[in-house]
Amino acid sequence: MKRNPNFPFAPAKFPFFYGWVSMAAGTIGVLCSIPGQTIGVSVFTDYLIDELQLSRDALSTAYLIGTVASSSILTYAGKLYDKFGARFTAIFSAIALALTLVLFSFSTGIAGRFSSLSGIKYSIVSFTIVSILFFVLRFSGQGVLTLASRNLIMKWFDKKRGFANSISSAIQSFGFAVAPLFIAMLIAEFNWQNAYLILALLTILFVGFAYIFYRDNPEECGLIPDGKITEESANKNNAFTPSKDYTLKEARNTWVFWIFALSICFSAFFITGFTFNVISIFESVGYSQQKALGVFLPTSVVSILSAFIGNIVSDYTRLQKILGVYLLACLLSALGLAILHIPIGYYVLILGNGVMGGLFAVLASLTWPRFFGKKHLGAISGLSMSLIVFASAVAPLFFSLIFTTTGAYTYAGYISALMVVVLLVFFGKAKNPQLN
Known part of the structure; x- marks a missing residue:
């Protein structure tokens, strides 16, 4: 074609x-x-x-x-x-x-x-x-x-x-x-x-x-990426320009692929489960439907700011550092859900979801071309996307079963927090393979 x-x-x-x-x-x-x-x-x-x-x-x-x-x-x-x-x-x-x-x-x-x-x-x-x-x-x-x-x-x-x-x-x-x-x-x-x-x-x-x-x-x-390259920009951030194009098989055999991919999946998992059950989640702790739907506006403001800052910073720093901030935001989101029954939980949830959502947009887009090159970008990002879609598929049923079993969503928050802790354990291996 x-x-x-x-x-x-x-x-x-x-x-x-x-x-x-x-x-x-x-x-x-x-x-x-x-x-x-x-x-x-x-x-x-x-x-x-x-x-x-x-x-x-x-x-x-x-x-x-x-x-x-x-x-x-x-x-x-x-x-x-x-x-x-x-x-x-x-x-x-x-x-x-x-x-x-x-x-x-x-x-x-x-x-x-x-x-x-x-x-x-x-x-x-x-x-x-x-x-x-x-x-x-x-x-x-x-x-x-x-x-x-x-x-x-x-x-x-x-x-x-x-x-x-x-x-x-x-x-x-x-x-x-x-x-x-x-x-x-x-x-x-x-x-x-x-x-x-x-x-x-x-x-x-x-x-x-x-x-x-x-x-x-x-x-x-x-044409060439970025358009006309000046001598100054050509010498800038050379460490972030991939020198090798990884195949799908090579990429999935690295620790960093799975650490980043599974970390990105957490956002899809948590946000999908939360969004699908948002009214029920808030009603279970005594909040109104208006309070439940009202959580999205302040979250989107935090998300937009986080995405803008995260993307700008990504041009000057390693994505591993951004991943660290992202995982801490994921932990805040999970704990915010777990303690939503107390007033501070509402604000912790907004901050966590906002930063997590904003940095998700950074990591889901920038990680694969920077780490593995552009030649096989479709196959590598396709595998990542398949994991994201799978995570979003199981989330609504997971949240629903937790609520059916316990009558609350508290344990959904604590179990989600445990998932993030596991990812943080392996955080040290999340280094750009182009720099090894």
Whole structure:
């Protein structure tokens, strides 16, 4: 498949460095993945439960099945990304995401038709259908589209990678913060089925946008990362420029890959479990629904500041140091949940979630190209993404089972804190392999 990087226009002829266009385009791509992210799915949860005649546990199980299944093939999707590039990978995933959103809109009718034709109970048919739809939704949205869009930004920058990602991360954090309100507004104005159709239409519009503006890397366009390199910038941060391109097999045989990958997974695990059960979590300690939903705004402010500062600092320091701060924030989040029944727990949770979320955006984007090079970036980040998706899949059920068993979420916090402590034990091995 020909990439045709100079069609419909040549990036090399732009009046300024095209990497900034790629940064903006990749950021929009990540935002377009929101319907496939947990924060996008959660807004529709109660409507799907009612219309598809499923219990909350049944819908969570369908979500688990679909998400775990999607995580199992994301590494292969990353290899396809390495072969075909960001443009065609993003287009493919966006088309799949749009079609899935359309099918979600008609899921009740589809389930009803299959049930009447087959004689199988409606809830069984609806459970099967929604499991399949969750598989495609999570694979295309949270998985492939996010992977292609993040890697697009990373490939166009080297020494300015942290600065470019700081701008992108801040916009992403704001977009993810307001997305539930936007989707809820669509549902209130047009009903949940039409809200899915509107999101599908926006995703289809992105397909055309991606074809016009996505370019996989600067080299195939006759450019170099960062644009024109001055002598000063060429001598700056040479220690952070990879000298070796690792294969997937070589990367996964290193300690540092698993320490960073599992650390990044913790954020996906904790935030997903927390978000899915946020109202129940706060009600279990006597807080109102308004108090529960109100936690996201201050958290997003802390997240945006953390992402911006973390990305800027990353251009001048080792990622291992940022990982240390990130893990301490993870520990605060877990302990904040465990002690949420006392007033200070609320503020500890906000601080922990905010810093953890902001630095997640730093580490999930910058680690793999800095540590392992860009040649096999799709395969390596694909494996990381598959682990992230898997972690997000098991979290809702884990939190739910803790609550069902104990009547509270306290032990979910303590067990999560123990996970972070284990990661901190191995923190000393999280060194950049390019510097060994």
